[in-house]
Amino acid sequence: xxxxRTDVDARAAKxxxxxxxxxxxxxxxxxxxxxxxxxxxxxxxxxxxxxxxxLNVLESVRMVSRTRSEADKRRNYVHLTDTALEGLTPxxxxxxxxxxxxxxxxxxRSQLAAALWSARSSIPASSGGTHPAxxxxxxxxxxxxxxxxxxxxxxxxxxDSVLTDSDFVVTVCDNAHExxxxxxxxHWSIPDPVPVGxxxxxxxxxxxLERRISELAPRLAAS
Numbered sequence: 001x002x003x004x005r006t007d008v009d010a011r012a013a014k015x016x017x018x019x020x021x022x023x024x025x026x027x028x029x030x031x032x033x034x035x036x037x038x039x040x041x042x043x044x045x046x047x048x049x050x051x052x053x054x055l056n057v058l059e060s061v062r063m064v065s066r067t068r069s070e071a072d073k074r075r076n077y078v079h080l081t082d083t084a085l086e087g088l089t090p091x092x093x094x095x096x097x098x099x100x101x102x103x104x105x106x107x108x109r110s111q112l113a114a115a116l117w118s119a120r121s122s123i124p125a126s127s128g129g130t131h132p133a134x135x136x137x138x139x140x141x142x143x144x145x146x147x148x149x150x151x152x153x154x155x156x157x158x159x160d161s162v163l164t165d166s167d168f169v170v171t172v173c174d175n176a177h178e179x180x181x182x183x184x185x186x187h188w189s190i191p192d193p194v195p196v197g198x199x200x201x202x203x204x205x206x207x208x209l210e211r212r213i214s215e216l217a218p219r220l221a222a223s
Contacts, residue, residue: 007087011088014061014063017058017060022050025044026040026044026055026058026064031080034078036078037052037055038075064078064081095168095222096166096168096220098123098168099114099123100128100159100168101113101126101170102171102172103171103176104129104130105132106127106133106159107133107137108136108192108193108202109192110127110172111127111152112205113172113213115152116149116209117213120213121220123220126167127157128157128163129176130180132159134155136155139197140193142199142202143199144206147206170184170185172190174187174189177189188212192205193205
């Protein structure tokens with residue numbers, strides 16, 4: 001059996017169930033506490049037959065379950081299952097022994113990315129450039145200082161001297177990505193702050209790198 005295909009099918013079924021606004025509202029309500037069908041009907045202002053239909057759909061994809069009240073045995077309570085919200089955001093997991101961030105000069109974006117990754121993941125990180133500069137750009141160092149991030153003390157390095165066959169490669173520069181072609185695993189199209197040179201340009205690049213790394217880190221497992 002193709003486990004990945006089965007997982008995708010299960011995720012698609014949940015998304016389909018939540019495509020109805022009433023069912024989405026039911027799930028929203030149940031994230032806060034358990035409710036009886038009558039309480040759900042009152043909250044949504046829908047007839048009982050529709051509530052029954054919506055609960056049956058949610059139950060069919062294992063998002064909700066019903067238990068009998070310990071007080072009034074004629075009453076049921078609906079609650080979210082432990083796995084109700086699993087798979088509603090992208091869930092593909094990759095494996096890596098090391099992450100290497102790449103840009104052209106290895107003087108700003110890739111340096112910031114490697115430092116950010118090291119602060120958020122136990123998987124080692126490095127960086128390299130297709131045409132490395134002589135030094136890390138002062139604007140990148142200043143941005144790192146503003147965000148209390150420690151950059152590497154090493155000078156920019158040629159990618160070929162850094163990269164191994166087992167590395168997970170993330171290009172953070174369009175020029176490097178297009179030069180390398182399919183070599184990289186992921187590409188993040190992040191504008192180069194160096195030509196602009198302002199604090200705002202570097203902070204914008206930093207914020208985008210931080211957002212993307214925060215999303216990737218939980219989905220990358222050590223190999």
